[in-house]
Amino acid sequence: MSKQAVLKLDDNEFAFPTIEGVEDEKAVDFRSLRSTTGYVAYDEGYGNTGSCQSEITFIDGEAGILRYRGIPIEQLAEQSDFLESSYMILYGDLPSQSQLHEFRSRVRDNAAVSPLMAEALKGFAADAPPMGVLGSMLGALSCYNPELATNDRAVDLENFDQAAAVAIAQTATAAALAFRSSQGKEGNAPDPSLSFGDNFLHLMFSEKGQPYEAIPEVSRALDLMLLLHADHEQNCSTSTVRMVASGGANLFASVAAGSAALWGPAHGGANMAVIKMLEEIRASGDDGSSFIEEAKSGQSGKRLMGFGHRVYKNFDPRAKIIGKACEELLDKMGIDDPCLDIARNLEQAALADDYFVSRNLYPNVDFYSGIVLRALGIPADMFTVMFAIGRMPGWVANWREIAMNPKMKINRPRQIYQGPALRDYVPMESRG
Numbered sequence: 001m002s003k004q005a006v007l008k009l010d011d012n013e014f015a016f017p018t019i020e021g022v023e024d025e026k027a028v029d030f031r032s033l034r035s036t037t038g039y040v041a042y043d044e045g046y047g048n049t050g051s052c053q054s055e056i057t058f059i060d061g062e063a064g065i066l067r068y069r070g071i072p073i074e075q076l077a078e079q080s081d082f083l084e085s086s087y088m089i090l091y092g093d094l095p096s097q098s099q100l101h102e103f104r105s106r107v108r109d110n111a112a113v114s115p116l117m118a119e120a121l122k123g124f125a126a127d128a129p130p131m132g133v134l135g136s137m138l139g140a141l142s143c144y145n146p147e148l149a150t151n152d153r154a155v156d157l158e159n160f161d162q163a164a165a166v167a168i169a170q171t172a173t174a175a176a177l178a179f180r181s182s183q184g185k186e187g188n189a190p191d192p193s194l195s196f197g198d199n200f201l202h203l204m205f206s207e208k209g210q211p212y213e214a215i216p217e218v219s220r221a222l223d224l225m226l227l228l229h230a231d232h233e234q235n236c237s238t239s240t241v242r243m244v245a246s247g248g249a250n251l252f253a254s255v256a257a258g259s260a261a262l263w264g265p266a267h268g269g270a271n272m273a274v275i276k277m278l279e280e281i282r283a284s285g286d287d288g289s290s291f292i293e294e295a296k297s298g299q300s301g302k303r304l305m306g307f308g309h310r311v312y313k314n315f316d317p318r319a320k321i322i323g324k325a326c327e328e329l330l331d332k333m334g335i336d337d338p339c340l341d342i343a344r345n346l347e348q349a350a351l352a353d354d355y356f357v358s359r360n361l362y363p364n365v366d367f368y369s370g371i372v373l374r375a376l377g378i379p380a381d382m383f384t385v386m387f388a389i390g391r392m393p394g395w396v397a398n399w400r401e402i403a404m405n406p407k408m409k410i411n412r413p414r415q416i417y418q419g420p421a422l423r424d425y426v427p428m429e430s431r432g
């Protein structure tokens, strides 16, 4: 029998069961709290709330551990690739040769967006924010593929393999088409001979008469970037996907909501904010120390972007991998990016500073990812879109976990009302 947690309220005691995860994570099961005590659990920001039981990703924030389906991120970064890891995130296990072949083919064969969607993408203003365009297009996938987005769970699950491939492949295609359209350029057609990442770079950058030539270091760095972003348990955007999915919404509607949640600078927008910060520091001639002082004072509203994490109270393991990959990429490509020196200075200074140490603020995945993306030729306003392309398998897998759970209830938190107490309507002529 599981341990019981006892809550004492006035003279009454209430017992609640506990739940243990496979990695010794412990939770008090408060599902009957309100019906038995009249109280609800108050946890603004959800720092102490387990919103679900999931089998996809494990994070130990204190130890700096991240695993997809049980496999450490370090092993996947070294030995797997984005699509193989995506398969495992979606379906639970590493694929066999034939399963992987079939999955890669399905993603490749679904890379082209419908001609109507390609036309719609041209309708956005050239300076439209790419995340705004992406969110609209993800939602619109349900209009261009209505047979995959019926909001009937059984039907949507039957078509899951196809819908997942469309979501993963066409996020990248739509993003590249929107980018080219914003540059006043015609879109490129997907090239089925290329890997997922190389095809994306081809869609973005190939020009007529100059076919895309893959550079192994670039291909590897982009694939690694995507793999490292592929899932991250119940973060803001993934929780949003699950919230929307819990109402029975189709996959495309759910991931469109996830992409909106990703947009903000505290979440996926941080990679853009890091580069902006590094550029500002460079332009001011500061070596980073004045900025650190400003971020510590909190008065200017500035934060050291790319530092800190709700869950990691130790190094984000993705930051370690990407920091190393960043150095190697720049080295191999012969790129001298002054922002890298500033980033290194900031990291060293922050890791030796009591403000950051005492608050357990370490570099997160975004601290170096912007420098990598810049070296790959991706413009800064597309950085968060790159995060979305990488995170798509995680969002899709979380949608599937909800859709496959027959006991799933609609997600509906409670609140503590603090507005005016009961009062009467005052007719207009009697208002002061």
Ligand code: CMC
Pocket (backbone or CB within 6 Å): 232, 235, 265, 266, 267, 268, 270, 295, 296, 298, 302, 303, 304, 305, 306, 307, 308, 309, 310, 311, 359, 361, 364, 365, 366
């Ligand atoms: N720079 C300076 N101070 C910070 C920072 C930072 N980057 N992050 C947190 N703090 C301070 C904060 O001011 C607070 O200090 P005090 O206790 O004196 O009030 C303390 O650390 C705790 O901060 P918090 O905001 O309560 O922590 P949180 O868990 O709610 O926020 C976070 C996590 C990631 C939103 C935050 O650390 C942050 O804003 N970081 C910068 C943005 C960033 O890099 N985001 C990307 C996250 S990783 C990618 C992803 O998964 O989305």
